[in-house]
Amino acid sequence: MPYVRSALALLLGLNIGLLSGQAATVPLVDRLARPSPVSGSIADSAFTDIQARDGRLLIVGEGGRVLLRAADGSQVQADVPVDLLLTAVHFVDAQHGWVVGHDGVVLHSADGGHTWSRQLDGVSINRIMQSWAESEVARLEAAQAADPDDEALAEALDSAIFALDDIRSGGEAGPSHPLLDVWFRSDREGWVVGAYGTILHTRDGGSSWALVPGLDNPERLHLNAVLGLADGSLLVAGEGGRLYRSEDSGGHWQPASQLADASLYHLLQLRDGRLLALGFGGVLLSSLDQGRSWEALEVPVRVSLYGGSQLADGSLLLAGHGGVLLYSRDGRAFRVWRGERRGAWMGAVEADAGTVALIGSHGLRILPLDELEGQLQ
Incomplete structure (x- = not known):
């Protein structure tokens, strides 16, 4: 690979x-x-x-x-x-x-x-993926033998054989499969997502992991973010503006939605239940119905957005490229703060009352909130 x-x-x-x-x-x-x-x-x-x-x-x-x-x-x-x-x-x-x-x-x-302690690595993921692909090939071979004239089965078998060959080839390169996000519902159940469409699930706190099939992602686009909701829904966002939604914790997946042409990097749920999806080039989307439908929000600058959080007073702070932060009191109208250094801010959270913590390519910075508010544009 x-x-x-x-x-x-x-x-x-x-x-x-x-x-x-x-x-x-x-x-x-x-x-x-x-x-x-x-x-x-x-x-x-x-x-x-x-x-x-x-x-x-x-x-x-x-x-x-x-x-x-x-x-x-x-x-x-x-x-x-x-x-x-x-x-x-x-x-x-x-x-x-x-x-x-x-x-x-x-x-x-x-x-x-x-x-x-290490629970999983790319070598183990290669084995998990190969075992799953071998099972799929065997299942489809048996199904085709029972119905040799089914063209859809023949096509699915060809795809499964190709995937198995690709997984075997990728395993020879070593522990690849970069993982890009993690979310746990409890200290037992969680999910990780990453490059090449990788998504894995554990029910025992990470002692064992299983591949999650069923996403509408034949191109194996990178998966950048995963977030679970209180109603049991699971959302995954990634490359090409794709959003994947399951209403039963990943057991079944709805057809992928393309929310934007640009990649999505982060999913965030606010205290009132509203969801935000952040992405490349200033993509910012909002959902009021647990991710079933989305609307685009206007932002004052077209910089990529990578992370953020809701502060104690309900305001929003979003972290972006070029030393930019976006700040909003109502979650709809945003103002801009620019740092002296132009690297990427990857995340922003409230450190304590009156300060925020920013992290990114230049390390950690603790910034007084009143200083930030006083420099908004």
Whole structure:
């Protein structure tokens, strides 16, 4: 399987799973076996995702780095067993959380993010995918033998054989399958999504994983974001503006909706139930009916949007390219804040009363909210 650059890697100037300059010298498997190096200036690292939970900030990014920031402002680097680009973090409670990244890695913490263990990697994903594809070929061969004149079955079998050959070929390249997002409903059930249409599901807290079939994604477009809703629906968004929706936690999938021509990078649910989808070139969409229908929102600048959150007072803060943040009090009319540095902001959350935490290609910045509001355009 050929290597690609994920959206996050491109934004941060990183190769897929490698910092620039390392690709020619470091075998892929070494990154999965080598712990993340300790950094004395970890707050200056390139970061890709942030979550505020129980008064703490949990931040992930390049080189396997996980930064924990306590409510009093103290910071500590977590013990992480891999040295590769981490792309997303999700904690379901104060103790249990998961991180995903390149080379198909899934990490789990049961102590609030201080230490992590590897649950899954690209080598295991290759085996899972090959086993599923072999089962599909066998099933379709049996069905065609029973009905040899069914042209649809013959076409499906040809596609399954092609997919199996592609998976076997990809496995020879090593632990690929970059994972780009993670969401858990509880400390037992969760999903991860990533490049080439990868989506996996666990029911036992990550001890075992199964491939999720049924998405309307024959082109194997990259899946960038996954979000579960309170009614049991599951949403997945990705390349080409595609949105995939399941009303039974991924058991069955509706036909894909193309919400935009540009890729979608992030899904966000507000406290009133409204959903937002953020994407390339300033794409911002809103849904009032659990993702069944969407409307486009106007934004004042056409910069790609990668993350964001709702603050305690109900206002919205969206993080974007070129050092841009979008701020809105009502979730519909947005104003612009521009940082002095023009790198990408990948996420923005409320750090504590009166401050927000921004993360991206230039590291972590804590910004007073009144300063941000005073500089809005």
